Amino acid sequence: MSRLTSIIANPSGLVILQSSVSQTCLPILRQILKPAERPSRTLLFSFLYPPSSLVENLASDTSLISIFDYTERIPGYDTWTDSRQDTLDAIKSAPPGPLSVVIDSVDTLASDISSDSQTFKFIKALFTLISSRPQPSVLVLHLLTCSFLPLVTQTALSPILTHVIAHPPALIEYLITAFSTLPPPAGPAEKFWGIFIPISERAPESQRLVYGPGGTGTCAGAGNNSNEFVVELIIRGVGTEGGRRTIERLLEGWDGKGTERLERLGSLKALLSRKEIDVKPLDPMQNVPFNLHLTKSQEESRGRVPLPYAHQSSATCSTIYYEPDSADDIDDDDPDEDLDI
Structure with a gap:
């Protein structure tokens, strides 16, 4: 079972689903909102998308999910x-x-409140209430x-975090073609x-790859692959040794139906x-018009x-050998003998 599948089936603690203009994360949110065998009850608070676009059948399973539609609460209107x-x-x-508890979406809530600090204080109060309930x-x-x-990814809110970020496949394609960099395990993780x-943290870069000249032209791919996207998972936990935090980062795919x-x-x-290319260091003696290699007999002759x-000596102490040059002025006279010292 992939890590994302496990997260969807059994989410716990704090889970952040991050979408962007170039790629939505809503398919994963819909999977989390599907009725499951887990015993927890779900509360959905909709501030941006209507609940009908997130839950397949609103009339069914009302005992498992409660929906609070706040999409019509818009600041500046009578409904606010x-x-x-x-x-x-x-x-x-x-x-x-x-x-x-599922909130869609927090940036809309922050815009309604008009204060990031007040929104963070509210989210922290929510998380405190949820953390006090049975797991x-x-x-x-x-x-x-x-x-x-x-603010919501800092450890002040929760030291344990599951951060799910959706990326367009065009971003991975760009890294492979432009930088010859394959995602792990196909390529080295440090380089990738x-x-x-x-590059992924610069939102305009992904938007250019999707909406710019030669881009895919849609936020989720193109053609038969319109439901595909790449998922970046950042899993932050607490290790067993000394309570040190551990962070795991990996990539998985989404094909429209699941991971x-x-x-x-x-x-x-x-x-x-593509078959993995065995990259070897360049041989400076390759493709030259003459032979630079030595045979075994030539190597033995060179060694003799x-x-x-190199001076052969049986003395145990170090000795400095100096051969005067023709321009050196070496004599036994004292150069300062004319001085009255």
């Missing part, structure tokens, strides 16, 4: 009311037992790349992450299915040649 207290009350009044309880936050993102992380290996995605199959700077 602050949703924070209503959200806290709904969580407090939920039946005892494990609880899954496995989880807080799932869906958001776009925004200024609020660094050193290039991938700074899939990157090399099996239609948009990346041609690039990642005495070196002019």
Whole structure:
């Protein structure tokens, strides 16, 4: 079972689903909201997308999921009311037992509140309530790349975090073709992450690859692969030795129905299915018009040649040998004998 499949089936703690203009993460959110065998009850708070676009059948399984549609609460309109207290009350009044709380999306909530600090304070209060309930309880936050993102990923909110980031396949294709960098395990992890992380964090770069000249032209791929995208997983936990935090970063694919290996995605199959090339260091003696190699007898003859700077001596102490040059002025006279010292 892949890590993403395990996260969807049994989410716990704090889970952040990050979408962008160039790639949405909604298919994963829909999978998390599907009825499952886990005993937890789900509360969905919709601030951006209507619940009908997130839950397949709103009328079924009402005993497992409660939906709170706040999409019509828009600041500046008569329908506006602050949703924070209503959200806290709904969580407090939920039946005892494990609880899954899903908020879509946090950046919309932060825009309604008009304060990142107040939004973070509210999210922290939510997470405190959820953490006090029986496990496995989880807080799932869906958001776009925004200024609020660094606040919810810091350890002040939760030392344990599962961060799911959706990327367009065009980004991986660009790294392979432009930098000859394959994602692990096909290529070295240090090289790939050193290039991938700074480029992926620049949102305009992915937008250019998707919407620019020669781009795929859609936020999820092109043609038969329109539902495919790449998922970056950042899993932060606490190690057993001395409580040190551990961070794991890996890539998986999504083919529209569920997780899939990157090399099996239609948009990346041609690039990642190539036979691995054995890269060897360049031989400076290759493709020259003369032979630079020595035979065994030539190597033995060269080894018997005495070196002019190597003096054979049985003395145990070090000796300095100096041969005067023709221009050296060496005599036994004192150069300062005319001085009255």
